[in-house]
Amino acid sequence: MKQQxxxxxxxxxxxxxxxxxxxxxxxxxxxxxxxxxKIREHGDYSCNIAxxxxxxxxxxxxxxxxxxxxxxxxxxSVNKTDIAGPGFINIHLNETSxxxxxxxxxxxxxxxxxxxxxxxxSACVEFVSANPxxxxxxxxxxxxxxxxxxxxxxAARGVRVSxxxxxxxxxxxxxxxxxxMWFRMRELSIAGFDEELxxxxxxxxxxxxxxxxxxxxxxxxxxxxMPEDERDALLSxxxxxxxxxxxxxxxxxxxxxxxxxxxxxTLHDSGxxxxxxxxxxxxxxxxxxxxxxxxxxxxDDYVPVEQWLFRTTDYxxxxxxxxxxxxxxxxxxxxxxxxxxxxxxxxFERMIDVWGADHxxxxxxxxxxxxxxxGRKQQPEVVLVQMVNLTRDGKPVRMxxxxxxxxxxxxxxxxxxxxxxxxxxxxxxxxxxxxxDLETAKQKNDENPVYYVQYAHARVCAILxxxxxxxxxxxxxxxxxxxxxxxxxxxxxxxxLLAWPxxxxxxxxxxxxxxxxxxxxxxxxxxxxxxxxxxxxxxxAATAQARMLLxxxxxQVLANGLELLGVDSPDRM
RNA sequence: GCCCUCGUAGCUCAGUUGGAUAGAGCGGCGGUUUCCUAAACCGUAGGCCACAGGUUCGAAUCCUGUCGAGGGCACCA
Numbered sequence: 001m002k003q004q005x006x007x008x009x010x011x012x013x014x015x016x017x018x019x020x021x022x023x024x025x026x027x028x029x030x031x032x033x034x035x036x037x038k039i040r041e042h043g044d045y046s047c048n049i050a051x052x053x054x055x056x057x058x059x060x061x062x063x064x065x066x067x068x069x070x071x072x073x074x075x076x077s078v079n080k081t082d083i084a085g086p087g088f089i090n091i092h093l094n095e096t097s098x099x100x101x102x103x104x105x106x107x108x109x110x111x112x113x114x115x116x117x118x119x120x121x122s123a124c125v126e127f128v129s130a131n132p133x134x135x136x137x138x139x140x141x142x143x144x145x146x147x148x149x150x151x152x153x154x155a156a157r158g159v160r161v162s163x164x165x166x167x168x169x170x171x172x173x174x175x176x177x178x179x180x181m182w183f184r185m186r187e188l189s190i191a192g193f194d195e196e197l198x199x200x201x202x203x204x205x206x207x208x209x210x211x212x213x214x215x216x217x218x219x220x221x222x223x224x225x226m227p228e229d230e231r232d233a234l235l236s237x238x239x240x241x242x243x244x245x246x247x248x249x250x251x252x253x254x255x256x257x258x259x260x261x262x263x264x265x266t267l268h269d270s271g272x273x274x275x276x277x278x279x280x281x282x283x284x285x286x287x288x289x290x291x292x293x294x295x296x297x298x299x300d301d302y303v304p305v306e307q308w309l310f311r312t313t314d315y316x317x318x319x320x321x322x323x324x325x326x327x328x329x330x331x332x333x334x335x336x337x338x339x340x341x342x343x344x345x346x347x348f349e350r351m352i353d354v355w356g357a358d359h360x361x362x363x364x365x366x367x368x369x370x371x372x373x374x375g376r377k378q379q380p381e382v383v384l385v386q387m388v389n390l391t392r393d394g395k396p397v398r399m400x401x402x403x404x405x406x407x408x409x410x411x412x413x414x415x416x417x418x419x420x421x422x423x424x425x426x427x428x429x430x431x432x433x434x435x436x437d438l439e440t441a442k443q444k445n446d447e448n449p450v451y452y453v454q455y456a457h458a459r460v461c462a463i464l465x466x467x468x469x470x471x472x473x474x475x476x477x478x479x480x481x482x483x484x485x486x487x488x489x490x491x492x493x494x495x496x497l498l499a500w501p502x503x504x505x506x507x508x509x510x511x512x513x514x515x516x517x518x519x520x521x522x523x524x525x526x527x528x529x530x531x532x533x534x535x536x537x538x539x540x541a542a543t544a545q546a547r548m549l550l551x552x553x554x555x556q557v558l559a560n561g562l563e564l565l566g567v568d569s570p571d572r573m
Numbered sequence: 574g575c576c577c578u579c580g581u582a583g584c585u586c587a588g589u590u591g592g593a594u595a596g597a598g599c600g601g602c603g604g605u606u607u608c609c610u611a612a613a614c615c616g617u618a619g620g621c622c623a624c625a626g627g628u629u630c631g632a633a634u635c636c637u638g639u640c641g642a643g644g645g646c647a648c649c650a
Contacts, residue, residue, distance in 0.1 A: 033590095035589060035592085036589065037592095037593075038588090038589090038593085038594090038595090038596080039593075039594075042593070046592090046593085048591090048592060048593095051592080051630070051631085054630075055629090055630085061630080084593075085592085085593045086592085086593080086630065086631075087630090088592075088593070131650065168650060170650095171649075171650060172649070172650085173649080173650065264650095290647095291647045291648090292647080293647075294646055294647060295574050295575065295646070301648085302647075302648085303647095303648075304647095305647090305648070307647080307648075309647095318575075318576070318646085319646090319647080321647085322647060322648070324648090325647095325648050325649095326648050327648085331647095331648080331649090331650095332649070332650050333650095335650095336650095356644095357577085357578070357643080357644055357645085358644060358645070359644095359645085359650090360576085360577050360578070360644065360645060361576070361577070361644085361645040361646060362645085363577085364576085364577090384577080384578075384644095386578070386579080386643080386644085387643070387644080427585095427586080427587095428585085428586065428587090429586090429587090431578055431579065432578085432579065432580095432586075433578090433579075433642090433643065433644095434585095435585070440599095443612095444612055445612060447585095447598080447599060448612085449598075451612050452598090452612075452613090454612085455610080455612050455613075456613095458610075458612090459609085459610060459612095459613080461610095462609060462610050463609045463610090464609090465609085466609040466610095467609075469609095470609085499589095502589085503589095506589075506590090510590075514587095515589090518587065518597095521597085521598085522597085525597085525598095528613055528614065529613095529614070529615090531609080531610095531613075531614080532605085532611095532613070532614040532615080533614085533615095535608075535609065536609060537609050538609095572610080573610080573612065
């Protein structure tokens with residue numbers, strides 16, 4: 001609908017430019033963009049195209065708008081147009097043509113608002129990617145939910161999406177995890193064991209639990225008898241598996257599954273990282289150099305040393321970045337380049353990375369590296385998710401691993417429920433820090449927007465149950481006369497339903513899944529408001545049929561949106 | 574010192590990628606249930622869009638600077 005109107009106007013704009021002679025190339029006509037006015041009287045769609053044209057053509061916006069309306073060929077759905085304010089063109093649609101959307105929503109069902117495109121672009125959406133060294137915390141959870149919903153929204157708009165988890169199973173922290181596990185295994189197996197947990201090891205109870213699980217399947221004496229490096233290799237692999245099983249379990253509790261779990265370790269083992277460094281060296285994109293000490297940060301152990309540096313400054317980064325540490329082993333950055341290069345080779349046209357805001361400084365160097373390797377700019381597209389401040393009754397919950405007050409994501413999900421956690425994480429833009437209050441999220445009242453939306457869905461179900469009891473049988477949608485739907489509340493619902501595909505489009509193209517949540521709250525509000533003013537189950541059959549169709553369509557869109565967000569749509573509450 | 578994000582009602586946040594009179598929820602105050610679910614609805618009060626300049630027909634939105642909050646800045650991931 002919107003696109004149809006836009007192209008009609010676009011043709012008129014080109015015709016107008018043609019009238020003004022050769023110096024205005026219609027091919028360079030400004031693009032017509034329609035918006036939905038905030039104010040009812042301004043119509044269903046509004047267009048500001050006359051204003052930029054005024055600048056180009058040197059005449060008054062209102063005159064240009066007038067001429068445009070003479071030139072334009074509207075589709076039949078347009079009822080009337082007018083010129084308002086400084087030169088806005090306001091478009092009013094036929095009410096019946098608007099309401100005809102209801103039958104289409106019912107016909108399309110789950111597909112309404114979606115785009116199916118077998119040839120759509122392919123995208124790898126990478127999210128969570130928490131280190132496999134312990135349980136996920138609440139901050140991970142926000143990234144997880146945002147990434148999952150974003151993937152769903154993109155998939156709904158024709159992107160062929162693959163969800164991917166990058167396991168950081170290489171590097172020093174895995175050594176610490178392994179050492180922690182071995183310590184607990186010895187503690188559990190050796191009588192009179194009284195050693196202190198070594199510095200730097202992970203103290204959490206989950207390590208003890210993991211050690212117990214490994215011991216259940218592996219003989220301690222046999223492990224003890226192994227050569228140390230052989231045992232370390234085995235234990236690190238077992239430990240990672242153990243942690244990942246726990247993380248997968250926690251993700252499943254949130255309703256999240258991945259298509260691919262990608263192990264960083266395999267990049268090292270296969271020689272991909274070393275091969276990449278060699279290749280970049282041959283291409284002259286890597287050189288041996290020394291970095292200055294970092295500014296504004298106390299670094300006692302700074303040693304000027306020659307390192308292999310990637311020329312990321314050639315692609316907009318602040319400084320060149322090291323690919324190898326002093327001991328010669330590759331940096332995390334080196335592996336991450338190899339990882340993204342691998343995604344590129346796997347044929348993904350887009351790479352979406354959902355990262356915590358604390359990785360913000362990392363974006364430009366990865367993009368620089370990818371540009372150097374593939375020539376493509378702005379890849380990966382990085383969504384930075386801000387921190388979550390966990391509170392209980394307004395008081396901050398201290399997050400200290402050592403003090404034992406660490407609150408895991410799983411505990412939060414178990415306490416407040418999957419739907420409340422997901423929806424709360426999805427109601428705000430990712431750029432803003434989020435206060436998540438455990439007590440508020442648990443409450444089943446109006447402070448909790450999940451229930452507001454779910455209640456709207458359940459309420460429609462209740463209406464339809466009642467209608468059935470009263471003997472109202474819904475006619476096929478296409479046969480329902482929608483002309484009784486004339487009240488302000490009904491028209492508002494129709495307008496919101498009409499806007500739904502645009503909401504999804506924007507959420508997908510801007511990588512902003514929160515727009516879906518916002519639109520759902522608005523739709524729910526419209527439904528509640530309608531409910532209190534008009535009865536669906538009435539004696540007049542025509543009115544009852546029209547209103548039933550309306551609420552069925554609302555229910556459908558609510559369910560569609562909630563599904564994208566990974567939240568249930570209950571039939572009763 | 575440099576980079577990134579944010580600053581909108583008492584609180585939590587929207588604001589359609591520069592548009593028309595800046596909107597919701599919570600909280601405050603006042604109403605609504607013989608009636609399809611009151612987990613709801615209606616009304617009302619509440620604003621120097623952090624501050625100061627600039628860009629233009631037009632700025633909460635874009636640019637510069639200041640202040641404030643959070644994050645980041647080689648050899649961690």
